[in-house]
Amino acid sequence: MSESTRLTAWRLGLIFGALVIVESAVRLGWISSFFLAAPTRAAIVLWTELLHGNALWLTGITLFEIAACLIISTVFGVLAGFLLWRYQLIGTSYETLLAALFSSPVILAYPIFLVTFGRTSAAVIALSSIFGLIPIIINTKGAFQNVNPILLQVGASMNLTRKQMFRHILIPAVAPAIFSGFRLALTYILKSVLGLEYVAQVGGVGMWLSDAAFKFEVEEVYAGLFGTIMLSVLFLYLINRAESRVRK
Amino acid sequence: MEVIRHDIAFAGIRLQTPLSVQALTLVVIIAVWELVGRTDILFPDLFPSITAILESLWTYLTTPIIVPHLKASLYEVGGALALATVGGVPLGIIVGSRRSWYQVAEPLILYAAVVPKIVIFPIFILFLGIDVHSKLAVGAIAAFFPIVLLTITGMREVKRVYVDVARTVGASTYQIATHIYLPAIAGQIFTGIRIGMGAAVTGALLAETKIARAGLGFMIVEYYSQFRIADMYSLLLFIFLLAALANIAMKYLFSLFSPVSRTNRDAGMYF
Numbered sequence: 164m165s166e167s168t169r170l171t172a173w174r175l176g177l178i179f180g181a182l183v184i185v186e187s188a189v190r191l192g193w194i195s196s197f198f199l200a201a202p203t204r205a206a207i208v209l210w211t212e213l214l215h216g217n218a219l220w221l222t223g224i225t226l227f228e229i230a231a232c233l234i235i236s237t238v239f240g241v242l243a244g245f246l247l248w249r250y251q252l253i254g255t256s257y258e259t260l261l262a263a264l265f266s267s268p269v270i271l272a273y274p275i276f277l278v279t280f281g282r283t284s285a286a287v288i289a290l291s292s293i294f295g296l297i298p299i300i301i302n303t304k305g306a307f308q309n310v311n312p313i314l315l316q317v318g319a320s321m322n323l324t325r326k327q328m329f330r331h332i333l334i335p336a337v338a339p340a341i342f343s344g345f346r347l348a349l350t351y352i353l354k355s356v357l358g359l360e361y362v363a364q365v366g367g368v369g370m371w372l373s374d375a376a377f378k379f380e381v382e383e384v385y386a387g388l389f390g391t392i393m394l395s396v397l398f399l400y401l402i403n404r405a406e407s408r409v410r411k
Numbered sequence: 412m413e414v415i416r417h418d419i420a421f422a423g424i425r426l427q428t429p430l431s432v433q434a435l436t437l438v439v440i441i442a443v444w445e446l447v448g449r450t451d452i453l454f455p456d457l458f459p460s461i462t463a464i465l466e467s468l469w470t471y472l473t474t475p476i477i478v479p480h481l482k483a484s485l486y487e488v489g490g491a492l493a494l495a496t497v498g499g500v501p502l503g504i505i506v507g508s509r510r511s512w513y514q515v516a517e518p519l520i521l522y523a524a525v526v527p528k529i530v531i532f533p534i535f536i537l538f539l540g541i542d543v544h545s546k547l548a549v550g551a552i553a554a555f556f557p558i559v560l561l562t563i564t565g566m567r568e569v570k571r572v573y574v575d576v577a578r579t580v581g582a583s584t585y586q587i588a589t590h591i592y593l594p595a596i597a598g599q600i601f602t603g604i605r606i607g608m609g610a611a612v613t614g615a616l617l618a619e620t621k622i623a624r625a626g627l628g629f630m631i632v633e634y635y636s637q638f639r640i641a642d643m644y645s646l647l648l649f650i651f652l653l654a655a656l657a658n659i660a661m662k663y664l665f666s667l668f669s670p671v672s673r674t675n676r677d678a679g680m681y682f
Binding site: 170173174177178197198199252253255256257259260263266267268270271272273274275277278279350353354355357358361362369372373375376381384385387388391392395396398399400 | 429456620654658
């Protein structure tokens, strides 16, 4: 058995073991099913909702919001990051401000976005895009700043035009670092979209969870939570795979 | 004329510092906001004048109106941070102490860290009710992940050679823990706690905006539902300032306890 298979087996074993303990605790009545749903029951509810309910539709809404945030963040983030690199004084000045903004609890300002955009997906997209925008700006600026000067000297010695230099040297050199920002952005967007959907009760999966909690449908709450976790894990897995491909 | 031109050019050069640009940006934002707020040319309900926001902020600072809510939020964030530290640091030490444990557990913790913690709030409501403890729990789970992950990083960064040298000179397990591991991981733990505090503030206050009886997050939603936008802005400003101050204070406090980095020092200083 290879090292990675053994590690995966251990990880799956740990997760499965934890689920078995929870299942047993609920079935044996150690924990009331009013508080905790058995994992099998939650999985059945989730499956039923996916097949016959509107869970798929809600997942589609969440995915649409995430995609919209990602497009907005990437387009504006890469452009702003490039400009901040080109104009060094502005770049140095605003990088600190952006970092400060990013570390402050901006998400608490969501009522302002609800006032502006109404209780719609637009409010979720507008606020969540900020969380994606900042890491992309900072990483793009850093990526251009850290391009190895030898690469540029090689380009200059080959008499490359500015356009060729940008296309054949700068873009390939900055792509991995920009992708790291993209990865970070996607993680923050995912958290923000799901969190806002739940708190503001708009949009997709998060709203479903909020509705279920409001109705005290315990199994549905756990099913929604299970779905949210699966969505987050799937996203992180896909990002990791994509990043390792880019780095190759 | 030449002198004036020279002075203007000199002032222009002096203004070309990051601090000046930041200050100028802030001034421009405030001026534009005030103009929009006073003239009502754009979203009159959304941009109250800066003076109205500052008046409201002054009320918070000079009257006891905010005290019960501040107490509730501080209790939640403080309790969350304490719980997260008590749970996260030992777990991080255990996971980081062995390569095999680290390889198995670290990816699981990383994947769990991505899940938005606020979505676990309904479970905490089921178990702990809608009072402060359910928000404390959300804050704790949010702060737990940066603390545990940075503690693991700290443990993994401890060089094997230090432990080997300590063993060679006959150091006991306790001495290795207190003289090698603790100083080596302290910086990472402190950073984890500082980042965890930010996560706890966001988690607890966001949960307050959902269901609560008291707290700063609860106040934000109250003002939103009453459409008291200036009060809402000033409260947000108050929270941002408080979070920034707590962050700076923590950074300073931890710098007093953090061991000095010796990586750039010449070995000659020890002889």
